[in-house]
Amino acid sequence: MDFLICPVSAIDEWWQAARVFNFSIAGDLLRAEQHREGSEYGDLIRQNIKEGKIVPSEVTVKLLQNALTSELEKHKEKTEHGWGDGKGRFLIDGFPRQMDQAHIFDETVSTGSYPES
Numbered sequence: 001m002d003f004l005i006c007p008v009s010a011i012d013e014w015w016q017a018a019r020v021f022n023f024s025i026a027g028d029l030l031r032a033e034q035h036r037e038g039s040e041y042g043d044l045i046r047q048n049i050k051e052g053k054i055v056p057s058e059v060t061v062k063l064l065q066n067a068l069t070s071e072l073e074k075h076k077e078k079t080e081h082g083w084g085d086g087k088g089r090f091l092i093d094g095f096p097r098q099m100d101q102a103h104i105f106d107e108t109v110s111t112g113s114y115p116e117s
Helices: 009-019 026-035 042-050 057-074 098-107
Strands: 002-004 022-025 089-091
Touching: 009 098, 022 026, 026 057, 026 089, 057 089, 057 098
Parallel strands: 002 089, 022 089
Antiparallel strands: none
16 A cells, blocks of 8 residues: 655645545544444544544554555555555545554554665
8 A cells, every 4th residue: 555644734735646545534534433333432532532632543543444444445446546456545634643653553554665765
């Protein structure tokens, strides 16, 4: 999978990339999950949002992983713009909020390889 993680200051550049990448918004996933019937994380998300705290990184990363896996399944027949063979391109808005989120995401979700510097 290819990921484009943009800081809020890069908002104007999103729309160029959105034509090639699947667009996901971390905050939307959290808001939807807190109201989903039978949610394992709903109460925890609600409480953190109410208190103005960041939802635990493991929860946010798990929700992103589920969303990305679902999109890959939906588009498994797509073969252009870097899609196909279980791979896709994603633009994730509002993530990461903290460095530990980036590390957890890299360790548990990202399967890409990076060139050595």
